[in-house]
Amino acid sequence: MKITRLEPFILHAPVTRGGIADSTHSITHWGAPGVAIHTDTGMIGYGFSGTHAHLATDRLITDCIVHSYGPLLLGEDPREVRRLWEKLYKHSPIYWVGRAGITHLALGAIDIALWDLKAKDTGAPLWKLLGGSAAKKVEAYNTDGGWLNWPLETVVSDCRRLIEEEGYRAVKLKVGGADPKEDLRRVEAVRKALGPEVRIMTDANGRWTLSQAIETAGRLADFDVTWIEEPINFDDVQGHLRLAEAIRTPIALGEQIYTATHFREFMDAGAVHYVQPDVVRVAGVTEFLEVADMAQSRNLPVAPHVGDMAQVHQHICFAHPAANLLEYIPWLRDWMEDPARIESGYYCVPDAPGAGTTPNLRAFREINRI
Ligand SMILES: [Mg+2]
Incomplete structure (x- = not known):
């Protein structure tokens, strides 16, 4: 060929x-x-x-x-x-x-x-080419109910619908708004509405200074948050290490990191707990697999970024033992030949040959x- x-x-x-x-x-x-x-x-x-x-x-x-x-x-x-x-x-x-x-x-x-x-x-579908299994479970968590520009009532009702009607067991909320107290109020309200069993992730998209992150992310533990994602500047290894030492909530990051070498620096410093590569940002499936292997060897879970590369990431998750949890944001759902599908909070196994990228x-x- x-x-x-x-x-x-x-x-x-x-x-x-x-x-x-x-x-x-x-x-x-x-x-x-x-x-x-x-x-x-x-x-x-x-x-x-x-x-x-x-x-x-x-x-x-x-x-x-x-x-x-x-x-x-x-x-x-x-x-x-x-x-x-x-x-x-x-x-x-x-x-x-x-x-x-x-x-x-x-x-x-x-x-x-x-x-x-x-x-x-x-x-074959890509996951099979990569040695994966249809027997594997890939859990989905949904980010599309927690945007920062939506009023709190909308966020609460959307998250409720995702859990009660669509079968998700985990949702992500955006934080890092102008008022940190409002961030905490939003997380508290969603926790109250969803109850103690649902996992809530939070994502500040790199907005805080280190001291703001220590203060605000430190208080997220009161609401049993699964992780705080991108709390401070995306590239700052030492800053994330200091934060990791100062707060109880685990740190997730990786959607803005370009190379496997940079990922290794975060992992070896102890500055990341959930590794979130994106096939878009690292150069494709090839470099993603290198990052996922490094994470696995360091006992770190891989939870790929999506927004919206689920089409490819679902294949990697069905193939890679370190990747069992994958974000879902359905922006490309209506534009793909074989869109990623979720049932009862889990990704369905894609069966069409290829990487799921045919428009x-x-x-x-x-x-x-x-
Ligand atoms: Mg993010």
């Missing part, structure tokens, strides 16, 4: 109720700039990144895919994914200018498309419009 052509695409999918916010970002659409990798067999692999749907920046990603990496892929066998990852990352001119950022997002989309092709070529007809219509 040989790669014959790279065809870029950009998909912008509206988010829930037309707009969501956390402490750091406000968005109306989720962006999926990506690539269709064509081969001489007629088989096509699809991979995409995840963005806040800023068109000019999405075009930087697709330009990088097609014009920077593309010429290095033409004529190659797409099934040799790991060799190609090394070729594109470490042995190309792009390495000099981009070991992170736009180029890493572009490489991630390509790597996902290559794994999609490799799985389709074997006629549906509705998506292609939107892609053509952009």
